[in-house]
Amino acid sequence: VSNFSPVVRHAYRLGVPDSVPAWQETLNTDSARYGGSDVTDPEVVKAESRPAHGRSASIRLTLPPLSTLWLRPA
Numbered sequence: 813v814s815n816f817s818p819v820v821r822h823a824y825r826l827g828v829p830d831s832v833p834a835w836q837e838t839l840n841t842d843s844a845r846y847g848g849s850d851v852t853d854p855e856v857v858k859a860e861s862r863p864a865h866g867r868s869a870s871i872r873l874t875l876p877p878l879s880t881l882w883l884r885p886a
Contacts, residue, residue: 813826813873813875813880813883814879814880814881815875815876815877815879817878818877819877820875820876820877821873821874822874823873823874824872824873824874824875825862825864825870825871826864826865826872826873827863827865827869827870828867828870828871829867829869830859830861830869832859832869833858833859834856834858834859834886835856835857835859835871835884835885836883836885836886837853837857837881837882838882840852840853840876840881840882841879841880842877842878848876848879849876851874851876851879852874852876853874853881856886857872857873859871
């Protein structure tokens with residue numbers, strides 16, 4: 813998931829496959845390790861039965877500014 817805006821996007825809803833109940837952030841280019849502002853989602857994010865982006869389930873994320881997040885099933 814990429815955010816090309818210089819603004820943090822709180823509670824951004826992202827559609828995910830309903831067969832995966834939870835997701836974990838594995839790479840965040842905004843991490844302090846890479847010189848970023850360290851806006852992260854360190855906890856496992858649970859999928860909700862709320863449609864988004866053509867999927868029947870979704871997760872809510874905080875998208876850091878000018879960054880990319882990589883997620884994997886938890």
